[in-house]
Amino acid sequence: MGIKELLLLQFIAHLCLDYFFQTNKLAKQKNTIGFKSSFLYWHALMCFVLSWLFSLQVEFVWAAAIITITHFLIDGFKLHLNNSKYLGRYAFFIDQALHLIILTVVVLLFDKWQGINPYVNTFIEFKYLLIIAGYMVCLKPANIFIREVFKATDIQVSSDNEMPNAGKVIGVLERILTLTFIIVSQYSAVGFLIAAKSILRYRNDETLKTEYVLIGTMLSFGIAVIVGIIINLFLFI
Known part of the structure; x- marks a missing residue:
């Protein structure tokens, strides 16, 4: 497994977290009351578990922690972004862009400082992971993207x-x-x-x-x- 596979696995973990493992009702609650939402803390815990699990290596724990903390803070402060007169309508796109940028930077830094040594030898090639991610994008994420547009x-x-x-x-x-x-x-x-x-x-x-x-x-x-x-x-x- 190389950096491309790790980055794509983290992207799939993000899709699962933000689209498939939360309902529209819970997402709305999280976006409406921010840090006061009890679901936000469960969401952050699941973020850590999915990120670490999909990395397929124990050493990724600190990277998963960084992704989780930043994800938690972005989602918690999204309340203020939603209430912004000028940026409120673009809150979804800004939120997702920040998550993906941070995820990419963390994976690149992890590869540079730690190296990629999975404890499970995965035989799933990058192109097959890409196909899986592609079909996932075409499900609920695409519906939400169109709604937000x-x-x-x-x-x-x-x-x-x-x-x-x-x-x-x-x-x-x-x-x-x-x-x-x-x-x-x-x-x-x-x-x-x-x-x-x-x-x-x-x-x-x-x-x-x-x-x-x-x-x-x-x-x-x-x-x-x-x-x-x-x-x-x-x-x-």
């Missing part, structure tokens, strides 16, 4: 004729299919998928809703396409 740009459309969470499920399915088609180099199938969705979701009598769906669709497909391109770049190196 709408929030940051003040795009809101109400509708009384839709099933709850149907859009999220459709988005996940289309991204999984798109990513799979790109990985296996079936680009024509991606075009067919986009065309099929456009025909099924388009209605002339709901212009605003159509534009809303179009923005969401472009963001959704865009995420899957970019992730697929990144994966293919490493697959064919």
